[in-house]
Amino acid sequence: MSKRYIITLMAAxxxxxxxxxTTSLAELGGDIQEVxxxxxxxxxxxxxxxxxxxxxxxxxxxxxxxxxxxxxxxxVSLKDPKLETLQDSPSDGIEKYFLTAEGEDKPxxxxxxxARLAQEEIDITDVFARRAxxxxxxxxxxxxxxxxxxxxxxxxxxxxxxxxxVGLSAALQHEDIFSATNDPRPVRLSMRLxxxxxxxxxTATKVQQxxxx
Amino acid sequence: MSQTEDILSTLRMxxxxxxxxxxxxxxxxxxxxxxxxxxxxxxxxxxxxxSAAQKLKETCxxxxxxxxxxxxxxxxxVTPIARIADGLDTDGLVRVAKTLDxxxxxxxxxxIGGFSALVHAGMTAGAIRLIExxxxxxxxTQRVCASVNAASTKAGINMTAxxxxxxxxxxxxxxxxxxxxxxxxxxxxxxxxxxxxxxMAGGFHGEGSPDTVIHIGVSGPGVVKxxxxxxxxxxxxxxxxxxxxxxxxxxxxxxxxxxxxGREVAERLGVPFGIVDLSLAPAPKMGxxxxxxxxxxxxxxxxxxxxxxxxxxxxxxxxxxxxxxSSSVGGLSGAFLPVTEDGAxxxxxxxxxxxxxxxxxxxxxxxxxLDMVPIPGDTDADTxxxxxxxxxxxxxxxxxxxxxxxxxxxxxxxxxxxxxxGLFGEGPVMRINAIGQxxxxxxxxxxxxxxxxxxxx
Numbered sequence: 001m002s003k004r005y006i007i008t009l010m011a012a013x014x015x016x017x018x019x020x021x022t023t024s025l026a027e028l029g030g031d032i033q034e035v036x037x038x039x040x041x042x043x044x045x046x047x048x049x050x051x052x053x054x055x056x057x058x059x060x061x062x063x064x065x066x067x068x069x070x071x072x073x074x075x076v077s078l079k080d081p082k083l084e085t086l087q088d089s090p091s092d093g094i095e096k097y098f099l100t101a102e103g104e105d106k107p108x109x110x111x112x113x114x115a116r117l118a119q120e121e122i123d124i125t126d127v128f129a130r131r132a133x134x135x136x137x138x139x140x141x142x143x144x145x146x147x148x149x150x151x152x153x154x155x156x157x158x159x160x161x162x163x164x165x166v167g168l169s170a171a172l173q174h175e176d177i178f179s180a181t182n183d184p185r186p187v188r189l190s191m192r193l194x195x196x197x198x199x200x201x202x203t204a205t206k207v208q209q210x211x212x213x
Numbered sequence: 214m215s216q217t218e219d220i221l222s223t224l225r226m227x228x229x230x231x232x233x234x235x236x237x238x239x240x241x242x243x244x245x246x247x248x249x250x251x252x253x254x255x256x257x258x259x260x261x262x263x264s265a266a267q268k269l270k271e272t273c274x275x276x277x278x279x280x281x282x283x284x285x286x287x288x289x290x291v292t293p294i295a296r297i298a299d300g301l302d303t304d305g306l307v308r309v310a311k312t313l314d315x316x317x318x319x320x321x322x323x324x325i326g327g328f329s330a331l332v333h334a335g336m337t338a339g340a341i342r343l344i345e346x347x348x349x350x351x352x353x354t355q356r357v358c359a360s361v362n363a364a365s366t367k368a369g370i371n372m373t374a375x376x377x378x379x380x381x382x383x384x385x386x387x388x389x390x391x392x393x394x395x396x397x398x399x400x401x402x403x404x405x406x407x408x409x410x411x412x413m414a415g416g417f418h419g420e421g422s423p424d425t426v427i428h429i430g431v432s433g434p435g436v437v438k439x440x441x442x443x444x445x446x447x448x449x450x451x452x453x454x455x456x457x458x459x460x461x462x463x464x465x466x467x468x469x470x471x472x473x474x475g476r477e478v479a480e481r482l483g484v485p486f487g488i489v490d491l492s493l494a495p496a497p498k499m500g501x502x503x504x505x506x507x508x509x510x511x512x513x514x515x516x517x518x519x520x521x522x523x524x525x526x527x528x529x530x531x532x533x534x535x536x537x538x539s540s541s542v543g544g545l546s547g548a549f550l551p552v553t554e555d556g557a558x559x560x561x562x563x564x565x566x567x568x569x570x571x572x573x574x575x576x577x578x579x580x581x582x583l584d585m586v587p588i589p590g591d592t593d594a595d596t597x598x599x600x601x602x603x604x605x606x607x608x609x610x611x612x613x614x615x616x617x618x619x620x621x622x623x624x625x626x627x628x629x630x631x632x633x634x635g636l637f638g639e640g641p642v643m644r645i646n647a648i649g650q651x652x653x654x655x656x657x658x659x660x661x662x663x664x665x666x667x668x669x670x
Contacts, residue, residue: 098216100224128217141217153278171224173281180473181226181466182219187473187539189480 002051004033004081005058009065011074013044021046024068028061029053087123093148095190096125096175098141099159103168105131105138113142113170116162120155122146138168223466227282231435231501232467234474235494236286237273238326238411240418240426240487241265243292251305254298255312262289262316265425270321272481276474284474287322290409290416290428295330299339306346307353314354326416328359331406334368344374347381351396352388358414364404364605366612370661372602378402379598379655383621386590390623393631397620398585402601404608404615409488410544415616426487427479428544431471432494435501437463437531441509456510457530464534467491472539488543491535492580493527495555497638503527503548504557515558516567524548525578545614547580552640553633554585559640563630569643577607582615587631587642590623597621599651602661610664 011017018037025032035048052061058078065076101113110129117124126143146152156172163170180187226232246257269287277284291313298309310328317325328350330340347359361378364370386394401415408419411430418426440463444451471489479486495502504515510523528547535542550572552558561567569586576582582604588597601617608615622631627644 098220100220102224139221141220153275156278156281169228171228171281172278173224174279176473177280177282177470178216178220178223180469181223182216184465184537187469187476189473189477 001054002031003054003056004049004051005061006047006049006079006081007061007065008045008047008077009069009074010043010045011069011072013039013042014072017044017069017072017074018046020069020072021065021074024065025050027068028056028064030056030061094145095148097144097146097152097172098175098178099144099170099172100142101138101140101163101168101170103138103163103166105135106166109138109166109168110140112162112166113140113159116159117142117144120147120150122150144172224281225439226433226436226466230433230439231496231498232433232470233283233285233431234277234429234471235432236288236411236413236430237269237284237475237478238288238290238416238428238430239266239269239322239484240290240409240422240428241292242418242422242424243294243297243327247297247300249300251298251301251308254301254305255308258291258309258312259316259319262291262313263319266320266322268482272478276477276481279477280470280474282470282474286324288411288413288416289317289320289322289325289327290411290418291325291327292418293327293329293331295337295340295343298343299337301339301342303342303346303349306343307349310346310350310354310357314357317356322356324356324358324413326358326360326413327418328357329361329417331362332371332374333362333365333404335371336374341377344377344381347400348384348388348396351385351399358399358401358416360401360403360406360415360417360616362403362406363601364609364661365663366405366609366666367663368660369663370404370602370605370609372598372655372661373658375402375602375605376595376598376655376658378601379594379596382597382619383592383594386621386623393587393625393633394590394620394622395633395637398618398633398637400618402605402617404605405613406616407544407614411488411490412492412494412545414618422487423485425482425484427475427482427484428487429471429475429478429489430494430544431467431489431491432496432501433463433467433491434493434495434503434506436467437493438500438502438506438509441506445509453510453526457526460527460530461534461537464491464531465538468535468538468542472541475541486541488541489535489539490544490546491531491538491542492545493531493548495549495551495558496636497554497556497559499556502555502557503550504555504561506548508557514564514566515561516571520567520571521574521578524550524575528579531580545580549581549584550575550579551581551585551618551638552643553587553631553638554636556638559638562643563628563641569645572643573603573607576604576615577611580614582608583617583619585618585620585637585640587620587622587625587640588645589626589642589648590621591626592621592645593649593652595652595655596645596648596650598655600645602655606661609661612666 123145129140385396389396411428632639
């Protein structure tokens with residue numbers, strides 16, 4: 001039996017960090033399931049999900065990674081998913097939108113927008129934000145998982161109003177527009193739309209019928 | 214986020230470079246409305262349009278919000294009225310036009326095209342009555358757009374029809390003299406009219422189309438212009454083929470917006486998707502001009518030698534990008550040169566570098582023709598007809614679509630300025646060289662036979 005942990009690491013970026021981290025995991029008998037790395041302003045951060053032999057104590061894992069990565073000054077933290085309350089992630093009816101905001105840099109903008117999204121039960125699945133033009137302007141792109149019941153028109157108007165009140169130009173757009181304009185592959189409408197709009201069509205009927213006993 | 218730059222560049226096209234869906238145009242078949250009685254015909258037309266288009270506005274709003282792309286206009290294109298009102302007299306035709314106008318208002322669209330007749334191989338009695346009714350129709354309605362296909366590569370040019378249209382255009386101008394002859398801006402005279410064209414005034418519901426269909430017209434001169442500016446910044450010594458490539462890839466991105474929006478609007482309305490037409494359709498505001506693109510390609514003054522070659526390259530690159538983006542490309546798809554609607558073109562015409570003759574040469578390689586061209590109010594009908602014949606000949610003999618929207622402006626002479634307001638813009642009344650010298654030619658009437666399609670040297 002193996003046991004899964006979520007581990008994050010952070011350090012000033014230098015060549016060789018990932019090699020050191022993976023070496024320490026191999027020595028612990030760990031197996032990486034998923035990993036994501038970001039480098040921002042010279043700092044390196046990793047979040048990963050890895051499986052270890054069940055008898056391996058979490059404090060041993062942290063100490064060993066820290067030891068092997070000592071020359072890099074890596075900060076390590078670890079969570080056991082079994083001990084956390086995880087949010088249900090309903091996959092049905094969720095559509096991916098991008099919220100973009102640009103404008104004069106003022107404090108509190110991400111806070112106001114994210115609070116409004118939380119009211120609608122909209123999950124922010126990714127965020128990218130930076131100051132541009134020597135700190136005068138601010139650019140933010142948020143990837144959102146929007147539940148099916150949310151009215152895009154109303155939400156868009158509200159976010160635009162919220163943005164303009166603090167001098168931001170905000171736009172909410174379904175992900176399909178970005179693949180259509182940037183990807184040479186043929187345009188595809190979201191499957192959800194096809195299913196929900198053509199309940200009598202052949203495709204939809206097939207989807208609704210049970211496929212086995 | 215790996216997509217960040219893609220997302221920001223798409224957003225920039227919309228927010229800063231005037232990318233929009235210029236029109237969602239619903240094609241509606243009215244063939245089922247034929248009746249000898251004008252009242253009954255009108256009743257059927259009103260019913261058909263309302264039931265087909267009642268959800269068009271809310272659906273467009275929903276799709277526009279979903280993708281954050283403005284949909285500027287909603288329009289309708291109906292079966293050429295000459296076909297369904299063939300049995301009606303001129304009064305009946307005017308009633309039909311008023312019904313179209315009211316129905317368009319009821320479903321909240323800004324224009325309705327299809328008060329049209331196809332007469333390239335000859336005019337029916339009904340088609341003649343329709344052309345006769347144009348001065349009344351275009352002066353008494355707001356939203357109705359008319360078009361006449363007077364020539365085709367397979368049939369030649371119907372010069373009898375062209376001569377008649379010359380007279381009627383002057384009458385339309387007189388009937389709308391209080392608006393500087395604006396009625397003429399709602400009449401398009403075609404050679405090789407495309408069946409499915411979402412842009413007005415030339416749109417109608419073509420032969421062989423389903424009952425209802427959604428077409429999309431996308432524009433984007435501003436997007437192309439900014440892309441070329443960035444290319445010049447990044448590579449100041451770029452070659453013309455680099456410029457053509459940049460236009461092509463930009464046209465691809467713009468057309469994709471139309472494809473996505475069109476397919477979703479059609480899907481939500483439960484009707485077939487027709488065509489997407491990417492045309493660089495300028496608007497009078499700065500930064501949304503085809504003329505400004507030609508400046509960037511390297512012409513200091515529009516109309517200078519080189520202008521025709523530059524337009525040819527632009528038009529071709531736009532078509533190539535569009536064709537790769539969508540397999541449903543149709544309509545006109547190219548670069549328009551409407552004089553009053555394009556600030557840079559209007560300016561060049563006022564300065565005198567862009568003459569009517571040079572503009573005509575440029576239209577032989579652009580996607581429309583002599584479009585939104587104000588001409589002196591005292592132009593005689595035969596000269597007007599001869600101007601149209603020249604433009605139609607370019608289309609017929611080069612196997613392409615051409616069209617005219619000539620506007621004789623009552624009381625104005627060459628060089629005077631005229632304003633039509635809003636998107637129709639303003640510009641100078643263009644001088645016509647050797648006016649009044651074409652009457653004998655036009656009064657022959659008859660037909661210019663169809664051209665030879667082989668031995669093309």
